[in-house]
Amino acid sequence: MTKRLALIDMGTNTFHLLITEVDESGNRTDFVKTKLPVRLGQGGISKGTIAPEAYERAMKTLKDFRRQIDEYNVETVRAMATSMVRSASNGEDFIKDIYKQTDIQVEIIDGDREAELIYHGVRSAGVxxxxxxxxxxxxxxxxxxxxxxxxxxxxxxxxxxxxxxxxxxxxxxxxxxxxxxxxxxxxxxxxxxxxxxxxxxxxxxxxxxxxxxxxxxxxxxxxxxxxxxxxxxxxxxxxxxxxxxxxxxxxxxxxxxxxxxxxxxxxxxxxxxxxxxxxxxxxxxxxxxxxxxxxxxxxxxxxxxxxxxxxxxxxxx
CATH class of the missing domain: 3.30.420.150 (Exopolyphosphatase. Domain 2)
Structure with missing residues (x-):
């Protein structure tokens, strides 16, 4: 049994895409591992909103992520949005817009859940x-x-x-x-x-x-x-x-x-x-x-x- 997954981390500064395949022994083969400086918080974080230019950069990046996800015939896509989106007044509209334009369903996670997931990621590194x-x-x-x-x-x-x-x-x-x-x-x-x-x-x-x-x-x-x-x-x-x-x-x-x-x-x-x-x-x-x-x-x-x-x-x- 192998599984191909795409994981998207929509950070305030950087968007990450990981496309990987895992076999039944838990061995990973990474096909795409990319991070891009979307700067979602630029021009808006202190005002509690995603600024228009940042909004555009994010959409463009996510459309490109979608293209790569389709190219690799990925079965499972998980996308997470964190601090910037959860605190932005237009965060919910942004998430709806992403789904409409890219068919990517984004989950806004709270800080507590973010910390827990980071722990599991760090633990899996063996550090x-x-x-x-x-x-x-x-x-x-x-x-x-x-x-x-x-x-x-x-x-x-x-x-x-x-x-x-x-x-x-x-x-x-x-x-x-x-x-x-x-x-x-x-x-x-x-x-x-x-x-x-x-x-x-x-x-x-x-x-x-x-x-x-x-x-x-x-x-x-x-x-x-x-x-x-x-x-x-x-x-x-x-x-x-x-x-x-x-x-x-x-x-x-x-x-x-x-x-x-x-x-x-x-x-x-x-x-x-x-x-x-x-x-x-x-x-x-x-x-x-x-x-x-x-x-x-x-x-x-x-x-x-x-x-x-x-x-x-x-x-x-």
Whole structure:
């Protein structure tokens, strides 16, 4: 028994498409794995609406996803929309419009469900063990934190402090002024109070960064040492030394847009948001005294894959 699936993650900044086939042993063959900078939150996230240009970019991207899905004769399509769509006043109309134009049925998932699916995705990468970890998934609209081990979730919560929201609030000049770095950290200390309480209770020993920003940080780190194997093999897991993160962080804080873009491994779609996201990583490492960073290339869409396979009776999922 084999099953061919398409998984779409409609993030606030990036849209992901994974077309994969799974056999009865749970072995995966990926046919399409793509991420595109749709920037659904651009121009509208702070106003609580999807702006017309972003709406158009999303439709164009999803029509192209539909073409690829048809090309590969996919049986099951699961599409998830997250923070931007769930908080947008025109989110429901957008979902109806997508169905009308592409025949893709999109599910708007709440932050709690998003965090749970991210956990299952990260767990399937093999990055967790018996020790307590703090998973962190930085999106454009929201950030999910999950305190867990490889067996269970102890606590989880989604916060509307994603990189696009932080950018709109704090990225007044480039390079970002020290006053704005301090202002972002002050804001995070207030917003993340429930996380602070949960960390005190469950005492995670490491950070596990999920996908996105963390993949880019690992790419920059590897290429700075002349190691281009990540580009070739795209491993499911990686380790990032805390000291290496801080080297990159200092660069990001003090460079302009064009200088950041010239850093080997930098993606154009992350070049500004990674500054705000890295301040958030620094805040979490420092506040909760975490000394280790592991990275999972798997996140939401792989979590959805795990759930679909379980529903379909693939026992190894």
């Amino acid at each position: 967790l063990d018996g020790q307590t970890s703090l998973i962190m998934d930085i999106g454009g609209g929201s950030v999910e934190f999950i305190i867990c081990n490889d067996q269970e979730i102890f606590w989880k919560q989604s916060f509307e402090v994603g990189a696009q929201r932080l950018m709109d609030k704090f990225f007044t000049d480039d390079p970002i002024p020290n006053t704005q770095v301090a202002a972002e950290k002050q804001f995070l200390a207030a917003q993340l109070q429930p996380l602070t309480e949960a960390v005190t209770e469950h005492k995670p020993v490491r950070m596990v960064g999920a996908s996105g920003t963390f993949d880019t940080l690992c790419d920059i780190d590897a290429l700075s040492r002349g190691d281009n194997t990540r580009q070739l093999s795209q491993p499911a897991t990686a380790a990032l030394q805390v000291s290496d993160f801080y080297k990159i962080y200092q660069e990001l804080l003090h460079k302009t847009h064009d200088e950041r873009l010239a850093i080997p491994g930098m993606l154009e779609m992350r070049v500004d948001m990674i500054v705000l996201a890295s301040i958030l990583v620094d805040f979490v490492l420092e506040t909760y005294q975490l000394k280790e960073i592991r990275v999972s290339a798997y996140a939401l869409k792989e979590g959805v894959l795990q759930k679909v396979l379980q529903e379909e009776g693939f026992n190894n999922a």
